[in-house]
Amino acid sequence: MISLRGKVALVGAADSRVGIVPDLDANELCADAILLSLADAGIDKDQVDGLITCNSMSKPMLYHAEAMAEYLQIFPRYCFAAGAGGGTTFSILHHAASAIVTGMADIIVIAMADCLSSGLSREQSLLVQSSTGHPQFEQPYGPTVPAYYALIAHAHMAKFGTLPEHFAEIAVACRAHAIQNKTAQMRDPITVEDVLNSRMIADPLHLLDCSLVSDGGAAIVMTSAERAVDFPHPPIYLLGVGEGHSHEHISQAKSLTTSAARESSKQAYAMAGLGPKDMQFAQLYDCFTPTVLLELEDLGFCKKGEGGPFISSVGIGPDGSLPVNTHGGLLSHCHPGNPGSMFALTESIWQLRHSAGKRQVSNANVGLLHAQGGIMSSHTTLILGRDAS
Amino acid sequence: MNRIQPQVSGLSSEFFDGCNEGVLRLQHCKSCKAIQFYPRVFCKVCSGRNLDWVNASGKGNVASFTVVRKALTEGYKAPYIVALIDLKEGPRMMSNIVNCEPELVTVGVGVRVVFSAWSDTLSLPVFELSNEK
Ligand SMILES: [Zn+2]
Numbered sequence: 093m094i095s096l097r098g099k100v101a102l103v104g105a106a107d108s109r110v111g112i113v114p115d116l117d118a119n120e121l122c123a124d125a126i127l128l129s130l131a132d133a134g135i136d137k138d139q140v141d142g143l144i145t146c147n148s149m150s151k152p153m154l155y156h157a158e159a160m161a162e163y164l165q166i167f168p169r170y171c172f173a174a175g176a177g178g179g180t181t182f183s184i185l186h187h188a189a190s191a192i193v194t195g196m197a198d199i200i201v202i203a204m205a206d207c208l209s210s211g212l213s214r215e216q217s218l219l220v221q222s223s224t225g226h227p228q229f230e231q232p233y234g235p236t237v238p239a240y241y242a243l244i245a246h247a248h249m250a251k252f253g254t255l256p257e258h259f260a261e262i263a264v265a266c267r268a269h270a271i272q273n274k275t276a277q278m279r280d281p282i283t284v285e286d287v288l289n290s291r292m293i294a295d296p297l298h299l300l301d302c303s304l305v306s307d308g309g310a311a312i313v314m315t316s317a318e319r320a321v322d323f324p325h326p327p328i329y330l331l332g333v334g335e336g337h338s339h340e341h342i343s344q345a346k347s348l349t350t351s352a353a354r355e356s357s358k359q360a361y362a363m364a365g366l367g368p369k370d371m372q373f374a375q376l377y378d379c380f381t382p383t384v385l386l387e388l389e390d391l392g393f394c395k396k397g398e399g400g401p402f403i404s405s406v407g408i409g410p411d412g413s414l415p416v417n418t419h420g421g422l423l424s425h426c427h428p429g430n431p432g433s434m435f436a437l438t439e440s441i442w443q444l445r446h447s448a449g450k451r452q453v454s455n456a457n458v459g460l461l462h463a464q465g466g467i468m469s470s471h472t473t474l475i476l477g478r479d480a481s
Numbered sequence: 482m483n484r485i486q487p488q489v490s491g492l493s494s495e496f497f498d499g500c501n502e503g504v505l506r507l508q509h510c511k512s513c514k515a516i517q518f519y520p521r522v523f524c525k526v527c528s529g530r531n532l533d534w535v536n537a538s539g540k541g542n543v544a545s546f547t548v549v550r551k552a553l554t555e556g557y558k559a560p561y562i563v564a565l566i567d568l569k570e571g572p573r574m575m576s577n578i579v580n581c582e583p584e585l586v587t588v589g590v591g592v593r594v595v596f597s598a599w600s601d602t603l604s605l606p607v608f609e610l611s612n613e614k
Contacts, residue, residue, distance in 0.1 A: 250587075
């Protein structure tokens with residue numbers, strides 16, 4: 093197998109406006125993010141020969157990437173749209189890296205946006221996201237998206253003694269990061285008590301255990317390590333990547349408490365020649381707080397079952413030993429659905445460029461990013477670094 | 482507004498016909514004897530294609546559960562319990578736990594199947610607490 097380690101780099105990154113953006117639809121936001129990312133990379137759109145997107149829920153188009161290329165009047169030789177839920181971003185990045193190494197394209201833009209807040213009613217948004225459930229054997233029983241993750245949370249609590257307080261600490265930490273990020277949708281400080289006192293949505297998940305419903309988009313520009321040095325910003329290199337896909341429907345999961353993040357991270361660590369202790373920060377998919385706790389365990393930051401005590405003792409907020417979701421995550425920065433982890437990616441690029449301003453993690457040289465889609469179904473782990481070797 | 486209705490397909494009709502007759506039916510592999518749910522065109526254990534159906538005991542235990550406080554659609558009346566049930570025969574299925582206070586449900590508790598009308602023509606399996614472990 094060809095190792096991708098150090099072979100490709102991220103040379104441009106941009107977020108659109110996020111939160112509530114009523115004046116642009118999902119595809120317009122996507123185009124906006126692409127143009128901003130090209131400006132950040134200092135290149136013209138005609139230099140792009142690869143485009144990968146993810147369809148939106150609020151304004152879907154049958155051939156999304158082709159339609160976006162047409163909108164932008166770019167004519168790539170590599171163009172497709174992918175969809176694997178929240179795991180899409182990093183999975184796409186894996187494909188893009190492979191495409192660059194094999195010569196399918198030289199400069200690839202990855203972009204996605206959606207408007208779950210302004211483009212859909214609250215009810216539509218709830219229903220379209222919960223359609224991840226099995227249409228014959230799950231959906232009839234009325235599971236909402238929080239309910240799927242609540243099943244995971246209860247199983248972890250029963251098996252390992254994890255407490256609602258542990259989940260709440262994750263929401264508090266993400267909010268503490270968001271307070272330092274002026275683009276974040278939610279910036280009022282919260283406490284563990286606030287989380288526990290917020291409305292119960294699906295036991296044991298409270299309102300503040302759940303990610304936001306937002307509009308927003310982001311885009312990145314990627315090229316080979318050789319070309320990357322000619323761009324205005326220091327290139328951020330892909331050091332490791334791996335994927336794991338264990339199921340789609342939660343009732344078919346091999347385990348409710350251990351995910352395929354184990355497999356994806358094992359490959360990423362092996363490729364990078366690094367381990368969890370080498371990471372100065374981690375951006376972990378936080379659609380609901382229990383996801384982060386399972387990921388900390390499955391990615392090897394602590395032992396299985398010890399996620400709760402790990403969060404309490406080590407700390408994942410701005411002052412913790414392992415800052416997690418330095419932009420505020422899906423819980424407090426923004427969550428427009430499938431594009432959600434794009435913001436973890438752009439944030440990581442800024443952290444590794446050392447341009448994250450007030451929320452800069454000191455000596456940030458290597459970071460881990462993890463996203464999952466479905467209901468803890470499809471997992472991709474990335475390791476990014478300032479240096480190619 | 483109705484609850485979400487499953488679309489009955491050719492392969493799954495044996496399961497849904499069973500529900501209407503008050504029997505929980507599971508797919509059974511004639512080659513390796515594995516019992517599986519949901520129904521597939523092959524045995525997920527030995528990849529054999531020779532499958533028939535067996536009647537399940539309808540007994541199981543709660544693998545996990547949640548109390549949905551904000552309903553999926555107007556067809557559902559919150560609060561309601563969504564659970565994953567480990568059937569005595571092995572397979573896990575999603576269902577509702579009915580006829581009990583949410584506070585009485587715990588991970589591991591014993592349940593037994595009952596059938597609930599989802600439409601004029603279709604019943605689905607749901608579960609009640611049993612006093613068995
Ligand atoms: Zn078999």
